[in-house]
Each structure stands twice: as structure tokens, then as C-alpha cells.
Amino acid sequence: MTAILSARNLAAGYGGSRVLSGIDLEIRAGEAIGLLGRNGMGKTTLIRTLTGVLPAAEGQVLLDGTDAAALPPFARAKCGIAVVPEGRGIFASLTVRENLRLAATPGDWTEARILDMFPRLAQRAANRGNHLSGGEQQMLAIGRALMTNPRLLILDEATEGLAPLMRNEIWRVIRLVRQTGMAVLVVDRAVSDVLSVADRAIVLVKGQIAWSGPPDALRADPAPLHRHLGVGA
Ligand SMILES: Nc1ncnc2c1ncn2[C@@H]1O[C@H](COP(=O)(O)OP(=O)(O)OP(=O)(O)O)[C@@H](O)[C@H]1O
Numbered sequence: 071m072t073a074i075l076s077a078r079n080l081a082a083g084y085g086g087s088r089v090l091s092g093i094d095l096e097i098r099a100g101e102a103i104g105l106l107g108r109n110g111m112g113k114t115t116l117i118r119t120l121t122g123v124l125p126a127a128e129g130q131v132l133l134d135g136t137d138a139a140a141l142p143p144f145a146r147a148k149c150g151i152a153v154v155p156e157g158r159g160i161f162a163s164l165t166v167r168e169n170l171r172l173a174a175t176p177g178d179w180t181e182a183r184i185l186d187m188f189p190r191l192a193q194r195a196a197n198r199g200n201h202l203s204g205g206e207q208q209m210l211a212i213g214r215a216l217m218t219n220p221r222l223l224i225l226d227e228a229t230e231g232l233a234p235l236m237r238n239e240i241w242r243v244i245r246l247v248r249q250t251g252m253a254v255l256v257v258d259r260a261v262s263d264v265l266s267v268a269d270r271a272i273v274l275v276k277g278q279i280a281w282s283g284p285p286d287a288l289r290a291d292p293a294p295l296h297r298h299l300g301v302g303a
């Protein structure tokens with residue numbers, strides 16, 4: 071089966087400085103990838119390059135096996151790639167409902183289903199984005215991404231800065247989304263949570279893939295986690 075999204079010998083960066091190099095990866099339908107790496111190792115840069123926010127300096131991004139170089143972010147979104155970016159990016163002056171409706175694309179994920187999954191958002195459906203807590207904003211950002219009925223949901227630090235209860239809520243939803251068979255690419259500091267949802271983990275070090283494999287391999291031998299992240303499994 072052709073991967074939804076793949077990278078071949080991908081390199082990218084900002085201005086003259088190269089952040090990513092030699093990235094090869096494939097995300098297949100229904101697969102969950104956990105992307106790990108210390109601060110500044112290039113996780114967000116990789117997401118930006120995969121989603122077309124940053125151009126590839128070398129190599130290729132492929133969408134359903136076809137070179138995506140000419141496709142801007144909105145066109146990649148139309149092909150079923152949804153991103154919850156670092157920092158959320160919801161519309162502050164619009165209400166929860168308006169934020170969700172703006173993203174609506176026909177499919178199984180509807181406003182009703184999302185509000186059902188996030189009771190806190192349902193209670194605040196008429197509140198504006200700037201009147202939501204950080205955790206509620208994050209839920210809204212996830213809800214908005216799901217409203218596009220994507221095949222692949224990319225989450226960049228979706229639990230960043232949230233209290234434990236809120237973090238648990240987000241992980242609960244990520245697990246629910248996984249159960250529907252949607253592919254996900256998850257970046258998060260909580261390594262054990264990432265490994266618990268991922269079919270495959272990728273560790274970035276200085277913009278290159280230093281390790282990749284199944285979470286079980288890291289549980290059996292956490293040496294790569296110690297070496298590259300300074301944590302246990
Ligand atoms: N807009 C930018 N312009 C120039 N350099 C940038 C820009 N964004 C990131 N960088 C640099 O690129 C490198 C990778 O950053 P990136 O944000 O991809 O890392 P990250 O793995 O997502 O880190 P974090 O865990 O802190 O989110 C860093 O050295 C960073 O300083």
C-alpha cells in the first residue's frame with residue numbers, strides 16, 4: 071500500500087541554515103508514528119516541511135506517492151493531512167462553534183461528535199477562542215483538525231503546558247482517534263504516552279533520524295532513549 075505521506079532524503083531549514091537532512095520516512099494509512107527528540111532537534115521543522123509550510127531544500131515529500139513540492143499547505147490539507155500546530159492557532163475572536171464550522175469537511179467527524187467527545191468544549195460552545203483556557207484551546211485545535219475529516223492527524227506538542235488532568239484528556243482523545251483507524255503523527259515530551267499510542271517511534275537528533283523502530287524495542291532496550299533523550303521508557 072502506498073504511504074499517505076513520505077519523505078525521501080529530505081532536507082530543509084531556514085535561510086542558509088540547514089536543520090533537517092537525509093530524512094526518510096513513511097506514514098501509512100492507519101499507522102501511528104511517535105516523533106521524539108530533544109528541544110531544537112527539528113521535530114517542528116519536519117512537520118512544517120511535510121505539510122508544505124517550509125519548502126524542501128533537498129529530497130522529496132510525497133503525498134500518496136506523488137511529489138508534493140508544488141502543493142501549498144491548504145492543498146495538502148485537502149488531501150487529508152490535518153495539523154494541530156505548536157501554539158494551537160485557533161481563531162481568538164471566533165466562538166468554539168465558529169472555529170469548528172470553519173474547518174468542516176463532510177465525513178464521520180461532525181461538530182456534534184466533537185462536542186460529545188470534549189464535554190468541556192460543549193459547555194463553552196459559544197465562548198470566543200480568547201476566552202478559553204489553554205487546555206480548552208488545545209481541545210478546540212484538535213477538534214478543528216478532526217472537522218476536516220483527515221486521513222492523517224499531526225499533533226505537535228498538543229499537551230504542552232497543560233495541567234495533568236487536561237493532558238490526560240488530550241491523550242484519551244488521541245487514543246479514541248486511533249481506535250477509528252486514523253493515522254497519526256504525534257510529537258510530545260511525554261515519551262511513555264507517545265510510546266503507548268505509537269506503532270513506530272522515530273528519534274530525531276540534530277535534524278537526522280538517529281533511531282526508528284517499534285516501541286517494544288525501546289521497552290526491551292531503552293538505551294536509545296537514554297542516549298538521545300536522556301529518559302527511560
Ligand atoms: N523560524 C525559524 N527561523 C530560524 N531558525 C529556526 C526557526 N524555527 C526553528 N529554528 C531552528 O531550527 C532548529 C529546529 O527547531 P524546531 O523548532 O524544528 O525543533 P523542535 O524539535 O520542534 O524543538 P522543540 O522541542 O523545542 O519544539 C532549532 O535550532 C531552531 O532554533
Ligand SMILES: [Mg+2]
Binds near residue numbers: 114156226227
Ligand atoms: Mg517543536
